Amino acid sequence: MISRSDCEAMDASDKLAPLRSEFSLNPGEIYLDGNSLGPVSKNVGVRVNEVINDQWAKGLVRSWSAAGWMAAPLTIGAKLAPLIGAKANEVLVADTLTFAIAKLVGGALRLRPDRNIVLTDVANFHSDIYIINEVAKWAGRPIEVRTINRNNLAQELNENVALVEFTQVDYRMGEMLDMKSITKMVHDAGALMMWDFAHSTGAVPLDVEGCDVDFAAGCGYKYLNGGPGAPAFMYIREKWQNVIENPIPGWLGHARPFDFELGYEAALGMQAFVTSSPSILALAALDGALDIWSKTTIAEVRTKSLALTDLFIALVEERLPGVFEVVTPREHKKRGSQVALRHVESYAIVQALIERGVICDFRDPDICRLGFTPLYLGFVDVYDAVERLVDVMNSKVYDDPRFKVRNSIT
Amino acid sequence: MISRSDCEAMDASDKLAPLRSEFSLNPGEIYLDGNSLGPVSKNVGVRVNEVINDQWAKGLVRSWSAAGWMAAPLTIGAKLAPLIGAKANEVLVADTLTFAIAKLVGGALRLRPDRNIVLTDVANFHSDIYIINEVAKWAGRPIEVRTINRNNLAQELNENVALVEFTQVDYRMGEMLDMKSITKMVHDAGALMMWDFAHSTGAVPLDVEGCDVDFAAGCGYKYLNGGPGAPAFMYIREKWQNVIENPIPGWLGHARPFDFELGYEAALGMQAFVTSSPSILALAALDGALDIWSKTTIAEVRTKSLALTDLFIALVEERLPGVFEVVTPREHKKRGSQVALRHVESYAIVQALIERGVICDFRDPDICRLGFTPLYLGFVDVYDAVERLVDVMNSKVYDDPRFKVRNSIT
Numbered sequence: 179m180i181s182r183s184d185c186e187a188m189d190a191s192d193k194l195a196p197l198r199s200e201f202s203l204n205p206g207e208i209y210l211d212g213n214s215l216g217p218v219s220k221n222v223g224v225r226v227n228e229v230i231n232d233q234w235a236k237g238l239v240r241s242w243s244a245a246g247w248m249a250a251p252l253t254i255g256a257k258l259a260p261l262i263g264a265k266a267n268e269v270l271v272a273d274t275l276t277f278a279i280a281k282l283v284g285g286a287l288r289l290r291p292d293r294n295i296v297l298t299d300v301a302n303f304h305s306d307i308y309i310i311n312e313v314a315k316w317a318g319r320p321i322e323v324r325t326i327n328r329n330n331l332a333q334e335l336n337e338n339v340a341l342v343e344f345t346q347v348d349y350r351m352g353e354m355l356d357m358k359s360i361t362k363m364v365h366d367a368g369a370l371m372m373w374d375f376a377h378s379t380g381a382v383p384l385d386v387e388g389c390d391v392d393f394a395a396g397c398g399y400k401y402l403n404g405g406p407g408a409p410a411f412m413y414i415r416e417k418w419q420n421v422i423e424n425p426i427p428g429w430l431g432h433a434r435p436f437d438f439e440l441g442y443e444a445a446l447g448m449q450a451f452v453t454s455s456p457s458i459l460a461l462a463a464l465d466g467a468l469d470i471w472s473k474t475t476i477a478e479v480r481t482k483s484l485a486l487t488d489l490f491i492a493l494v495e496e497r498l499p500g501v502f503e504v505v506t507p508r509e510h511k512k513r514g515s516q517v518a519l520r521h522v523e524s525y526a527i528v529q530a531l532i533e534r535g536v537i538c539d540f541r542d543p544d545i546c547r548l549g550f551t552p553l554y555l556g557f558v559d560v561y562d563a564v565e566r567l568v569d570v571m572n573s574k575v576y577d578d579p580r581f582k583v584r585n586s587i588t
Numbered sequence: 589m590i591s592r593s594d595c596e597a598m599d600a601s602d603k604l605a606p607l608r609s610e611f612s613l614n615p616g617e618i619y620l621d622g623n624s625l626g627p628v629s630k631n632v633g634v635r636v637n638e639v640i641n642d643q644w645a646k647g648l649v650r651s652w653s654a655a656g657w658m659a660a661p662l663t664i665g666a667k668l669a670p671l672i673g674a675k676a677n678e679v680l681v682a683d684t685l686t687f688a689i690a691k692l693v694g695g696a697l698r699l700r701p702d703r704n705i706v707l708t709d710v711a712n713f714h715s716d717i718y719i720i721n722e723v724a725k726w727a728g729r730p731i732e733v734r735t736i737n738r739n740n741l742a743q744e745l746n747e748n749v750a751l752v753e754f755t756q757v758d759y760r761m762g763e764m765l766d767m768k769s770i771t772k773m774v775h776d777a778g779a780l781m782m783w784d785f786a787h788s789t790g791a792v793p794l795d796v797e798g799c800d801v802d803f804a805a806g807c808g809y810k811y812l813n814g815g816p817g818a819p820a821f822m823y824i825r826e827k828w829q830n831v832i833e834n835p836i837p838g839w840l841g842h843a844r845p846f847d848f849e850l851g852y853e854a855a856l857g858m859q860a861f862v863t864s865s866p867s868i869l870a871l872a873a874l875d876g877a878l879d880i881w882s883k884t885t886i887a888e889v890r891t892k893s894l895a896l897t898d899l900f901i902a903l904v905e906e907r908l909p910g911v912f913e914v915v916t917p918r919e920h921k922k923r924g925s926q927v928a929l930r931h932v933e934s935y936a937i938v939q940a941l942i943e944r945g946v947i948c949d950f951r952d953p954d955i956c957r958l959g960f961t962p963l964y965l966g967f968v969d970v971y972d973a974v975e976r977l978v979d980v981m982n983s984k985v986y987d988d989p990r991f992k993v994r995n996s997i998t
Contacts, residue, residue, distance in 0.1 A: 202645040215649040223640050226869065230633050234815060235612040238947060239625040247816055274864040276838035277687065300850065305839035305864060308852040312837055316726040325850065350848075405644060406657055406868035426836075427722055428686035429715035438760075438952050440710065440735065442718040454684040454715060457870030458816035459636065537648060542848050 180493055180561070188489075188557035194482055200470055201403075201554040208563045210538040213377060213516050213549030216403030216467070225466035226459055234458075248430075250461045251452050255411060257468050258402075261476055262375060262394065263385035264413050270448040271398065271464060272456040275376060275410040276309050277426065278395035281451055282412060283310055283343060284425030286370050286393060287317045289418070290340035293369065297334055297342045300325040303349050306374055310343060316425060331360065335367035342369055346384070347377035347514030350541045352506035354382060354514045358389040365390065376400060379411075381483065381515035381551075383476045386413055393418070401515065401551060404464035409456050412448075419447050428453035470553060482552035483515045486560055490517050490550065493564040498571055505545070519546040526581035527570055533581075534566045590903055590971070598899075598967035604892055610880055611813075611964040618973045620948040623787060623926050623959030626813030626877070635876030636869055644868075658840075660871045661862050665821060667878050668812075671886055672785060672804065673795035674823050680858040681808065681874060682866040685786060685820040686719050687836065688805035691861055692822060693720055693753060694835030696780050696803060697727045699828070700750035703779065707744055707752045710735040713759050716784055720753060726835060741770065745777035752779055756794070757787035757924030760951045762916035764792060764924045768799040775800065786810060789821075791893065791925035791961075793886045796823055803828070811925065811961060814874030819866050822858075829857050838863035880963060892962035893925045896970055900927050900960065903974040908981055915955070929956040936991035937980055943991075944976040 189195055200219045203209055209217060233245040242248045255269035262269070272278075283296070298310055307325060314321035326334045328344060335342075342364045347354045357373060364371040372393040378384055380401030386394055392415050398408030414422060424444065429435045430452045433443045444450035491504055502519040521527060521544060528540040538548045550560070570576055599605055610629045613619055619627060643655040652658045665679035672679070682688075693706070708720055717735055724731035736744045738754060745752075752774045757764045767783060774781040782803040788794055790811030796804055802825050808818030824832060834854065839845045840862045843853045854860035901914055904927075912929040931937060931954060938950040948958045960970070980986055 202641075204646060204648075209648060211649045215644075215652075217648060218640055218645045223637070226636060226640065227633070230628055230636065230815075230873075231612075234625075235628045236614060238614075238619060238627060239621045239949070240942075240947075241816070242625075273683070273687075274838070274866070276864040277683075277836065280836055303839075304842070304848050304850065307850060308837050308839065308842070309863075311852065312835060315728060315835075318725060318728075405640075406651070407865035407870075408867060425722060425725075426687065426690055427718050428684070429713075429718065432714070432718070436952070438714050440714065440717060442721065453719075454686040455817035456684070457818060457867045457873075459869045459873055460817075460867030463640075463867075463869055532650075537650075539649070542846070 180489070180496065182558065182561050185489070185557035185561040192482065192556065194474055194478060194552055195556060197470060197473060198554045198556065203554060207535040207537060208559045209554070210536060210548040210550065210563060212403070212551035213400050213547070214539055215399055215406055216401060216551065217554065218405065219403055219467055219470055221466035221469045222405065222463045225462040229459055229462045247458050250458065251456060252448055254461055254465050254468070255448065257465065258411055261379055261384065261471065262413060263387050265387070265416060267447055268416055269411055269413050270451055271409045271411045271461060272452055273410055274407070275395055275397045276305050278410045278412040279306055279343070279374065280309050280313050281424055281426050282372055282393040282395060283341065284313045284316050285422040286341045286372060287314070287321060288423055289421065290370060293338050293340035294319060294321050295339045296321060296323045297326055297331070297339055298323065299328040299344050301328065301348060301350065302345050303374070303376065306343065306345065328355065332363060335363065335369065337368060339367060339369040341372060343372045343374065345374040345376060347382065349377050350518060350545055350547065352514045352516040352518045354512050356511070357384070357391065361389045361391055377514055377516070380476070383480050386415070391415065398464045402464065403467040405460070405467070407460070408464045409460050412451060414448060414451065424451045424453070426453055430454050479552045483550055484510050484513070486550040486552060486555060486557065487513060487515065487517050489557060489560045490548065490564065493561065494519065494567070497564055497568050501571055515551065516547060516549045519548070520544050521546060523576050525584065526576035529581040530570045530576045531566060534570065536563045536566050589906065590899070592968065592971050595899070595967035595971040602892065602966065604884055604888060604962055605966060607880060607883060608964045608966065613964060617945040617947060618969045619964070620946060620958040620960065620973060622813070622961035623810050623957070624949055625809055625816060626811060626961065627964065628815065629813055629877055629880055631876035631879045632815065632873045635872040639869055639872045657868050660868065661866060662858055664871055664875050664878070665858065667875065668821055671789055671794065671881065672823060673797050675797070675826060677857055678826055679821055679823050680861055681819045681821045681871060682862055683820055684817070685805055685807045686715050688820045688822040689716055689753070689784065690719050690723050691834055691836050692782055692803040692805060692824070693723045693751065694726050695832040696751045696782060697724070697731060698833055699831065700780060703748050703750035704729060704731050705749045706731060706733045707736050707741070707749055708733065709738040709754050711738065711758060711760065712755050713784070713786065716753065716755065738765065742773060745773065745779065747778060749777060749779040751782060753782045753784065755784040755786060757792065759787050760928060760955055760957065762924045762926040762928045764922055766921070767794070767801065771799050771801055787924055787926070790886070793890050796825070801825060808874045812874065813877040815870070815877070817870070818874050819870050822861060824858060824861065834861045834863070836863055840864050889962045893960055894920050894923070896960040896962060896965060896967065897923060897925065897927050899967060899970050900958065900974065903971065904929065904977070907974055907978050911981055925961065926957060926959040929958070930954050931956060933986050935994065936986035939991040940980045940986045941976060944980065946973045946976050
């Protein structure tokens with residue numbers, strides 16, 4: 179039996195424990211929804227208010243150059259790059275994830291003009307599937323989008339596949355895919371590979387360089403804690419820069435934006451994929467949130483993440499044997515930084531947990547999804563969360579009809 | 589001769605003068621660049637910090653519903669709607685202006701499948717032209733984009749024109765187009781009309797309802813003072829809602845975003861054009877900036893704007909006769925809220941003015957552009973700006989080589 183004092187001991191020897199004080203968390207609440215929206219950290223408010231009260235209020239329009247606003251999509255991209263194993267000049271921060279996917283998929287389809295199939299995962303986040311289907315119409319030739327079972331990739335690949343787009347950590351189940359072997363399989367078939375890192379960045383180590391990834395994109399508001407609707411990022415491997423075209427171009431991606439030329443000529447490098455200026459306030463918030471990575475590494479975070487999810491799974495199985503199906507893989511190399519529990523009453527269970535201060539979320543049709551962020555969660559948090567889950571299950575409070583009314587937003 | 593005390597008298601009787609105290613402006617500086625980036629007003633910081641310290645820090649993921657984040661693109665759109673003469677349900681705020689144009693042009697081309705020409709203005713802001721040319725490729729049929737002289741619109745319209753996209757106030761010259769007669773001319777030819785309001789919203793009265801405008805978009809960071817890279821807005825006339833399709837769809841535009849359906853079904857109304865969540869910090873800043881409109885009306889602002897630009901033109905002609913060509917129209921109904929002066933040394937003149945605390949900008953090839961925002965500028969500001977311009981011109985300080993070095997950002 180794992181005791182609370184065992185968990186206290188683990189917290190006591192946890193090198194990352196001091197980072198918790200960087201974040202604003204509600205007393206008594208256990209926040210297991212950082213995979214939906216990360217909490218606010220100290221430097222966020224500092225940086226945003228610096229923009230408002232100093233750069234904007236005093237510098238005004240001059241701050242586009244003097245305060246580095248114009249360069250911010252690339253400078254913050256460079257700061258984020260190590261988290262995915264990219265070079266500093268391979269990442270930009272702007273827009274939202276759906277727009278980033280639109281740009282990269284649209285651009286990639288022009289790089290394989292003789293191939294007319296895009297493969298994506300039927301279990302992918304639905305917004306990926308919607309935008310890929312739509313961008314396929316932009317190609318100027320008939321493109322077929324196939325939503326496949328990702329486990330059948332080998333059979334689905336053929337000489338007509340232009341691009342494969344997968345999400346690296348499944349948003350619902352928490353399964354992490356093997357980026358290296360899948361990317362290689364796709365390349366061996368002559369196709370391009372794009373990864374969605376929404377549930378990967380800041381949660382698991384990524385090595386786009388070593389895995390020879392062509393394109394990737396991810397969001398800033400989950401494990402990067404950049405705030406609600408934070409800018410997304412995109413990665414374009416250096417060899418594709420100045421080759422891939424931005425299908426949603428704007429003046430800031432022009433080689434000479436202030437020459438006001440009628441004809442579009444793309445800027446060099448990642449700048450070509452900046453369309454127009456993202457919110458500088460939003461960029462400043464993400465920039466502040468990224469500061470935490472100067473105090474730790476993704477390797478340290480990963481070690482603790484696995485310890486936390488191991489502990490959670492062990493406690494659930496010990497305390498509630500047979501009650502839930504743990505659908506997130508046990509195997510470390512297949513696990514992201516969340517645990518998904520299957521139960522027919524998951525919707526009501528999640529509502530009851532939230533009422534008891536364990537913030538997590540429900541994913542259709544029967545998944546209770548719990549995210550574990552080592553930057554601000556400890557082992558006692560995991561223990562206490564399971565305590566409250568045990569209470570919910572043993573009391574059957576989830577049968578209360580008020581927990582079963584579904585809101586549109588969960 | 590107009591004297592400084594004449595201007596002081598005008599300020600003394602100016603009903604809008606008290607609004608200046610809502611804004612943060614540098615002492616001694618005259619800010620004539622609000623048509624590039626508006627200054628910060630009091631409620632911006634209040635609102636943004638409320639999001640950071642309360643809604644985000646304490647409400648966390650729950651704030652998507654509890655704090656109205658999910659609804660923000662439409663609720664802030666409704667707040668902005670009166671400024672363009674739209675109904676509350678016809679405007680949304682999100683993304684950037686270039687994305688808004690992409691969505692509306694892409695959608696409009698599907699509404700006229702038997703027509704294959706888009707007309708836009710050769711003097712349009714270049715980003716409009718870049719994105720229209722690119723979106724034309726998305727249509728699935730050959731589309732010709734013609735960049736015309738806007739004065740030749742009547743001759744260019746024919747039964748093959750699907751859409752006309754014009755900017756209502758010319759960003760360089762400050763000429764305001766007659767929205768009603770142009771929209772009618774376009775409709776009489778069976779085409780659709782889209783207006784770019786980048787230099788119109790908050791600067792001049794707009795009546796999309798009375799002018800029967802189909803689509804419009806504008807930006808939040810100029811005369812709306814929403815901050816650097818503030819979200820853009822888009823307008824879709826009610827009759828086109830649920831008819832026009834969003835060519836860059838995302839999960840938040842789905843009828844049931846949390847049902848995670850594989851197939852895309854558009855939400856009703858403007859929600860269908862929300863792709864994914866814009867930054868809530870950026871939306872909060874714009875929301876705070878829009879509060880000023882509860883204290884005045886666009887009609888009052890327009891009256892003062894014309895008085896300010898009239899005064900500026902009169903002073904320039906009186907004090908510097910024959911030195912500049914005033915390229916902005918004298919006729920009120922053709923003038924936006926800026927004055928453009930032509931001079932072969934405009935680049936250096938602008939740099940010298942900035943050094944003397946008159947913030948304005950240069951537009952290629954020879955335009956000195958000065959924006960007049962009645963919310964925070966008075967008549968003495970105009971007088972003093974001209975004094976400094978007179979000094980620059982009479983001293984010929986603009987001949988100093990250091991003013992002639994062109995930066996990439998001006």
